[in-house]
Amino acid sequence: MPETSSSDPELLNRLKAACKDTLKCMQCGVCSGSCPSGRHTALNIRRLVRKAARTTDVLKDEQLWMCTTCYNCQERCPRDIDIVDVVLTLRSMAVHEGIMLAEHTKVSELLLEYGHAVPIDEERRKQRVELGLEEMPLTVHKYPDDLKEVRSLLISCGFDSLLDNKGKRNAEKETI
Ligand code: SF4
Ligand code: SF4
Numbered sequence: 001m002p003e004t005s006s007s008d009p010e011l012l013n014r015l016k017a018a019c020k021d022t023l024k025c026m027q028c029g030v031c032s033g034s035c036p037s038g039r040h041t042a043l044n045i046r047r048l049v050r051k052a053a054r055t056t057d058v059l060k061d062e063q064l065w066m067c068t069t070c071y072n073c074q075e076r077c078p079r080d081i082d083i084v085d086v087v088l089t090l091r092s093m094a095v096h097e098g099i100m101l102a103e104h105t106k107v108s109e110l111l112l113e114y115g116h117a118v119p120i121d122e123e124r125r126k127q128r129v130e131l132g133l134e135e136m137p138l139t140v141h142k143y144p145d146d147l148k149e150v151r152s153l154l155i156s157c158g159f160d161s162l163l164d165n166k167g168k169r170n171a172e173k174e175t176i
Pocket of ligand 2: 045068070071073084
């Protein structure tokens, strides 16, 4: 992943503004204790909340992507911190900074190219026929002319530029 420096003051200011609610956190750990994902992954939501408004390093923390957004923590937080909103905000900021996991880059590219994050393959086509379904689902797979519209929609909301950001970041990294 590309490096994001805590010495980027503009980014840090934006982070502080977006996550200022987390400064109310008293580090009680109720969120971590309620987190089903934390039982199976390295996610420690209490620590993530602590980092949220303090360091831009949080944007490249892979724990950010281990939350399933189940809202258990948010419902129980005694300080009423909108923890899931914070997680989603941090994810969005990370992606806009060109910090994206390889898996997310891959599915985003597939979505732009095929109109599906998981395009149909030969095996699935055969299975559909065996099950008595149409070979192709009623999506852009069946109506390829509409793919142009899906792409226009994605481009109009800047989705493609997120992948460009990533390319730009990687290029910067390679020249260091
Ligand atoms: S439950 Fe709320 S106050 Fe307690 S550690 Fe988590 S975010 Fe902080
Ligand atoms: S919303 Fe995310 S961080 Fe909170 S309990 Fe669910 S998985 Fe854990």
